[in-house]
Amino acid sequence: MEVLDIDARAAKLGIDWSQVNLDSIQLPPGQDFGIESDDEAVYHDDQSEFDTGFGNIIVVDHLPVVPMEKFEKLEGVVKKIYNQIGVIKENGLWMPVDPDTKMTLGYCFIEFNSPQEAQNAKEKSHGYKLDKSHIFAVNMFDDFDRLMNVKEEWEPPQARPYVPGENLQKWLTDEKARDQLVIRSGPDTEVFWNDARQKNPEPVHKRPYWTESYVQWSPLGTYLVTLHKQGAAVWGGADTFTRLMRYQHSMVKLVDFSPGEKYLVTYHSQEPSNPRDASKVEIKVFDVRTGRMMRDFKGSADEFSIGGPGGVAGASWPVFRWAGGKDDKYFAKLSKNTISVYETETFSLIDKKSMKVDNVVDICWSPTDSILSLFVPEQGGGNQPAKVALVSIPSKVELRQKNLFSVSDCKMYWQSSGEYLAVKVDRYTKTKKSTYSGFELFRIKERDIPIEVLELDNKNDKIIAFAWEPKGHRFAVIHGDQPRPDVSFYSMKTAQNTGRVSKLGTLKAKQANALFWSPTGKYIILAGLKGFNGQLEFFNVDELETMATAEHFMATDIEWDPTGRYVATAVTSVHEMENGFTIWSFNGNLLYRILKDHFFQLAWRPRPPSFLTAEKEEEIAKNLKKYSKKYEAEDQDVSLLLSEQDREKRKALNEEWEKWVMQWKSLHEEEKLARQSLRDGEVSDVEEDEYEAKEVEFEDVIDVTEEIVQESM
């Protein structure tokens, strides 16, 4: 369609063309109404290329120039080289000869059976040294046109005028300081403001089929990433969600951001056609802002995992673990006997080589520093003890190491500000028949990194869950036997000595199997998910008292908002029943509940760390009364307004209903005679009288029923 046609058509339909926001138009998936989409031209680049039929031909350059006598010999050499790589078609080698000089021209064409072989041959033989002066330059035949068209002279790229970008962090300047959350239910993905005062979510943006699998916020909340067949896309913006960048990665399955949001890692794995082969994995690392691919990794799943039980379906995600802090400087990959640490300046291995650590099974970055903790299990039937080590990157210097004996398993938990590392150690008992657990606690920020051993009061207790207080010095442990385990709280400090662990208290027999600390610490939810039907206990660890207990029946997910003011509990479509979510205040007041069928996902939009210094935060906490006055007044205004609105609404509804009732009554009266005749003349309309009689009968009932109540007492 020509642009003029479109304008004419739009005018006919009465559409003001300039008012139409083209980006907001979404076609249902798989339906293009015959319109060629701009997107596809971009996305399908690789697929829409014409197959020239020459895809299996390569051109080998820089061959020696030889006279006819030596022609066959050279041909033999070339054939020998390329037959090792792939099958050359019959008469597939053609080495042109200059008709004047009867000399070869120094290049040849080779046709393989398949384009894959040709590609392979190109990759393997490019740069092959036949002798000192003849180094092969190999290209695909299909690439030749493109390569020939490269202009000899360099032209400076045209500078595009600077367009100021949107304020991607505008949501943080919300006047009511609300937080956003995204939910997926059915085909829809919706972003809401959590408006706790109005006890209702306020919609921000909603789109059906926004993503083809799931959505994810970037760690600082700037972007929302959606996954599509063609790749991943990030969305954000000042007022609504517009697409900011796309990352082409066909059939992307998983994505991961670096902690500072500079890079996006995308993952795709393909099941092998032969079940005995390992599945193929492709991972790409993109620069989030420019959309440029920084590095890609391809290989079989074995190269991206340690072949543990998780390695069956592919590698365990995230494959690349990012070092803590906002710099996004390092990321590490664990594979069999090696830890590969990359740095992001050149996207290559630090010192150009991986670290060899025999049998390493787990690595963990400190959330704030470039320190890597790693765990190596026992080897040689216990002759070589298990060890947990801390390695500083990029120097690869071991900062601290601890050998552990008769260990069955270790789990590492970093505290969110990187001050402490807790290692849960499961040890065999003497008989080797059962295990018991203890903790090794590392104090990273102190000199020489002292380690303290902590055992539970009853060291045979099974440990069900462990969680550090965010930014704090406390941690909580669920231990003991199901169905009523105990919950204990510990602090890394004692009143007198800051260098010793102390127990704060134990709660006996709680129906809990998961711990959810508030992001600001101090409050924790002890939750009984799944088997415990969604029991919730809101607990204040400062005072060691329960603030509230509640139940969100069958809850599957619990998420604190980034400020620690509200909590969302959700039932996702693991079950059919009562899908939806509930918003609670931090102290366990139910604020509102939204039901959605086929509810898949809920995620709060994260906030970047506060710019306030620790001292300033403390000062605000101290003088909270002063600051809160203003907000309390606002709250009161809102609730007054709400009850006013509520009253109005009720009044309107009642009036509307009254109108219906009046109409019904009058029509009923009109039809009185007709009804009477249908009933053979019986004066039948006692119904009207019943309205009158209501009050009288009602008095009677009170007497009767009160007797019953007394009986029951």
Place this chain on the structure above:
Amino acid sequence: MVASSTKYVRITIQSSSHDQTLESWIRPILLKGHERPLTCLRYNRDGDLLFSCAKDHTPTLWFVDNGERLGTYRGHNGAVWCCDVSRDSSRLITGSADQTAKLWDVQSGEQLFTFKFGSPARFVDFSVGDHLAVITTDPFMERTSAIHVKRIAEDPQDQVGDSVLVINNPDGKKRINRAVWGLLNKTIVSAGEDAVIRIWDTETGTLLKESDEEVGHKKAITSLCKAADDSHFLTGSLDKTAKLWDMRTLTLIKSYTTVVPVNAVAMSPLLNHVMLGGGQDASAVTTTDHRAGKFEAKFYDTILEEEIGGVKGHFGPINALAFNPDGKSFSSGGEDGYVRLHHFDSNYFDIKI
């Protein structure tokens, strides 16, 4: 087989202004007379008799005051889906899966007449004046779901089986679950699996109105209940909503949303309350916790469309609900085979909206 009282049941009613919660403890009478899931409950006009039908073959009559069983109506050879009683409480009509509808003498329990169909009879309703009855039949083998209008003779001797009018459902493979008389016997309102409510002319059998697809139910309509003056009616659906419609114009007036499929609906004749009953599908009951089932009779404020309370007790989905015409008691029948007869105490009537 005798009615027995059970422990007290708490009925919590929250006034919708949320500033008062009333708890009244009522002692429901448990009517144990059926061996199979309940299908239908009907009060007579005076509100002293309660008729119950179940998937066992015997409709049963109970005294409302004390839950005493008066008698049974024996003769059907299949699940009994529904019944209706005449205004003077002399005649009972029942529809059954044995492909018949039967007319009974209420007092003697005597079978007066049998209407034979080629497919199960799903619903029956007496017209104003009780000279006509509407009977719906299920789709069965080659037969489509249909609405039959029969003339009911004054003297059973004169009764004939011929239909005055037969209306076939437009989508014959979809079952008509309910068909009731509209105003002054001039119309019939039908609803069923195709989620559409239709109003038919009883003279000609032509379709007069269809419910709006946009605002109407999204899944099968399971139940329908008329107001005392026939001016409006309430429908319940598997789409977890109940909707209130104007009988004359088929205008949607109110919509009530709940969390489980609705199997049964009822309207209080006294207060602006509607009651919804239901629960998850019977086939899923054994696989989930009893609390997940939500086998509660839920009360909603008719005008504000807000849930105000509930009565627990059944351990299976609720299949039938009925308000006593005096509005002071109600009964519920469940998949569990019990009828629970609840008399409200004074607290219930003190609720101020």
